[in-house]
Amino acid sequence: MVRKGEIHRKTGETEIKVNMNLDGEGIGRINTPIPFLNHMLELFAKHSLFDLELTASGDVEVDFHHTVEDIGICLGKAFNKALGDKKGIKRFCSAFIPMDEALILLAADISGRPFLKYDVNIPAERVGNFDTELVEEFFRAFVNSGNFTLHVRLIEGKNAHHIIEAVFKALGRVLSGAVELDSRIKGVPSTKGIL
Template identity: 55%
Template sequence: MREASITRETTETKIHLILNLDGEGTGNITTGSGFFDHMLHLFTAHSGIDLTLKAAGDLAVDAHHTVEDVGICLGEAFRQALGDKAGIRRYGFFYLPMDEALVRISLDFSGRAYLAYDLRELKEKVGDFDTELIEEFYQGFVRGAGLTLHIDQIRGRNTHHIIEASFKGFGRAIREAVTVTGTKIPSTKGSLD
């Protein structure tokens, strides 16, 4: 089984998560932010992973540290669970329509952390959630996982739909990339570190 367990404790956050890449898409997720929990549940459902996540952060300040650190920890869990990445497809992409919104996700478990983020003209908040934190989540994930990730908004007006399309599409692209199709490391270099 491709699994990982990550614990991170700082003066700003306490996070514990358990990840199973070969799960059924179930999530037991508590971050203190209803909107963020909703997005992470969508991600698990569409990626097919199982995720248990308990995050406690300094939400009295704002959700920045919690969202960023969850991204870092989740990325680290993927790195740990994938090991040397032998046999995986490595690349994943998906176009996700959500009503008027359309978001394209392209990714590569290359070992190189890079984020190209283009969700634009978002309203400042969805409920009480600061939408600028979505980029912080993805940046944390990219750093933790060693992932190249491109997120492109093709169209959209509704902020909730745009963000939701990104999380669902991210899940679908991840599912494709981590699927095992062989035994070799998918790189002419022989390594994806």
């Protein structure tokens, strides 16, 4: 079974192409006009072990909002497409992930029901030229298009870069665990028979 998703989305504001392989080696080839987001998505690929190719262009002269949100939408669609029928996946995963003084709790349920609980108060409005409020916008778009439940909570942390980096590393680790195949699971892990 090949678990890959490919998405190409073009709007009046952005153009994004995504190729995602859930059974990869953590190779990230990311090219967007937002260097900080490139770094975070490379971390996500590395720690998820998903192979991720992503190119994006957008109206960043306005601000980064449209591009960040649309990248989240496309990643969610590629992730959902790659999951296919979801047979044999573990479905749930959670982790505490540190980054120096920052500590993040992240938990996921590949439920087929989009829901985000984001409780991360980042103590700076910007990291470089990246608006930190866009992290939540990215996660909301990813979750809604990916059709899964995600809880993200900041336990400790003072450095905005460390907090955001821990969040993206945690996302990779947790989604990797949730989509891991287990030969003992017959069909989908739900008493309803569907996810």
